[in-house]
Amino acid sequence: MNDTYRNFVNSPLGARVVRSLGLPQPEVLRRYRIGQREAEFGGIAAIGAGPAPSLFEVLAGVLERIGMTSVAHEQALAWLAIAQRRQSMSGRFAPVAPNASAQERVAALIFDATGIADSLQLDAAYAFFHDTLRSLGACGRIVVLGRPPERCAHPRQWTAQRALEGFVRSLGKEARHGITANLIYVGDGAEDGIEATLRFFLSPRSAFVSGQAVRIEAATIDAIDDWTRPLAGRRALVTGAARGIGAAIAQALADLGARVAGLDIEALHDTLSVTMHGIDGAAIDCDIAAPEAPQQIADALDAMGGVDIVVHNAGITQDKTIAKMTADAWRNVIAVNLAAQERIDEELLSRGTLRDGGRIVAVSSIGGIAGNVGQTNYAASKAGVIGRVQCLAGGLRERRIAINAVAPGFIETHMTAKMPFALREAGRRMNSLSQGGEPGDVAQTIAWLAHPGAAGITGQVVRVCGQSLFGA
Template sequence: MTDRYASFVQTGAGRALVKRLGLPDPPRLRRHTPGDPLVPGPVLLGASSGGRLAEPAGKILTAAGVELADPATATGDSRFAALVYDASGVADSTGLRQLYDFFHPQARSLLPSGRVIVLGTPPVECGSPREATAQRALEGLTRSIGKEFGRGVTAQLVYVTRDGDAGTPVSLESTLRFLLSGRSAYVSGQVVRVGAGTAVAPADWDRPLDGQVVLVTGAARGIGAALAKVLARDGAQVVALDIPAAGDELATVANEIGGSAVQLDLTAPDAPTRLAEHLASRHGRVDVVVHNAGITRDKTLGRMDADRWDSVIDVNLSSQERINDVLLERDLIPAGGRIVSVSSIAGIAGNRGQTNYATSKAGVIGLVDSLSPVLRERGISLNAVAPGFIETRLTARIPLTLREAGRRMNSMAQGGLPVDVAETIGWLSWPASGAVSGNVVRVCGQSLLGA
């Protein structure tokens, strides 16, 4: 689906009209193309006094071929692809002034589609209430920067545990690489938690899923088809699954990526067993399970029949639980495995006429919260993504006024693309992302809904 308004504002007449009337100004976002450098310019790396993360972050960036600028020599004329600041040493509210001193002079120094990343310590791990207060305050800073800097700039807060090996470069690297790259074009204002876990760096960061067997449900079209293509591009052997009615489209996707197709109705009583037997016989395991299959059956609650409620809960939530149970019971997801579920900002903010859908998607977030600590003991990570307004055939059916509101009510002033969701799921699926678990990452351009 084409966003004609966004295309128009890129023209000379469009830019003049936007400037004169103060209309939304959707920027052209930097998205990932294989072979791209991690960032298109130098990165300014700063740190608070006593910070513990600037050194590992610097090692990661240097090894990735990034040019690091010296804060002491940065001037008002300097231009940077990213600003990265280690705030882990901020121990009380007075120390927050150090962030002002770093970001204030550089507020206009970022290139279009620049990146801002603040590194901190999880408040629950802080040694005093004052330190926890200061570290929690970082969320307000990053979310405000994401709304202020404009021009496609994104801003994120990454809390890095003091425990385990998460302070070492390999555990932090996948998150920094994702957030700095064009893969995170439509992700902004997020809080990512990097915990203690085993991370395995790939031989080639352009193919971070080499050798991995990945199951994608709902893979025939839209976000699912984009997922299959991105994961295959990154080296995965993709098992694409969808309902029999979508068999032709599913076969097209599977053939295009050199993967395999499985036609299966996930709501059938024997579906989890049949799926487990297929994966066991064909591959012996599944390294990554992506629960993308989902449906909508919209009506206001007072007018909704029981079938609409039951079918949405069954497909969007209960089927995930049943599949997880069987695959885990049969040890088909090995240590180092990944489970990624697709939620929605409707599960965070709610949505009129979608009580069933919002309930199911909030349940997916509950699944992450409740099951990720259990799976961590088995070396398996569990995360979710929560898309906002994504340009698909489903959103094309939304009435024009509501569609335009969905597109413009975010920091990017535009809808996201299926590839934006796929890239985020790709990052959470990497073996190098083993220290990232229990997160719900919104892919919504920093939507005002649920903010």
């Protein structure tokens, strides 16, 4: 959907107007587009660190493989020795002039905080970002690497590592210009499992994901021969796939090589068929709330050879304040948005239709985190999605199945296009990027969680909301 305000403020006249009035000036975000020819990665990453950084070797390898060069901040000069030994191009960081061109600015700021064991050592984070933030270009990336606080042996280390969350979220709100900031907590033994997540957070695929703290635990990572098609040979089910976010998810998974079966209600059969035809996928007509739906879905998937990725995207809204809400409106939303996921997963897991090493990704919502007026049914269902993800993660580890949720904020869809103008504009601007997201933003986040390299991420909720000011 067209964002007239964003387009205006990025014109020469509009830029002058908003600067004079002090209005927000949302950047036109650099996003990944399916089939694009533009390189995903490039430019320079400035490297910083606290004391005793532990991820330099792994990080250097990732930057080599994605084609980014590096410069080291004065507190991370140990980086230069590693780069020299690996024969990688690197140098020392030098601030750029305020009027520097886009080509002169760095593309990413990466800070290894894994060795910070005391709150006073957070000075290193201050020093690095104080010196480098103004040198980061538009739509740049900030990534901080730490250790999971709850796994820290000493209270001071736990305290310092937990402090990184507030620090990173504040950076995301200060940076502006389409810049995102995210935190990756790397568990002991998970060091070699961070590449897929680093690639995601450093790429345009994460354009609308900011202020997130993702935990990676030790897991078996399947070999990835082709990073452009890591899902080749895998089968995926996407519910609610006919249009909007569901169609974008199906397309994103197919773009990475998956064979996709899309599911939607019979009334959307023609639309679903067109969507699936475009990605050489299969269409399944089904009302997921019907009593017989789980068995029908499992039968269809078994006939295709089983499934490796299940994406629960289908959902409805029937909004009213609870005093005016009918019992049917309450039950319908709970049945479709939550109970159907429970019943389908129970069937797929008990029959072995979802194969070992698979992925379940459920679409929740910021509404399930922060709540919304007139959406007690919807918010309850989406909070329930988060609860089941957190509950099931431990038990599924035995089968190497990871389960996670994404929580979209304001996304430009046919549903939000029908909102009153004032509410729509408020939804767009009330986040750190001052604009709405696109269906592709949700889809790319789900594709990352479905990636074989993301096996160490489970039981988590990732917000796709531009760092919404609500539910943070």
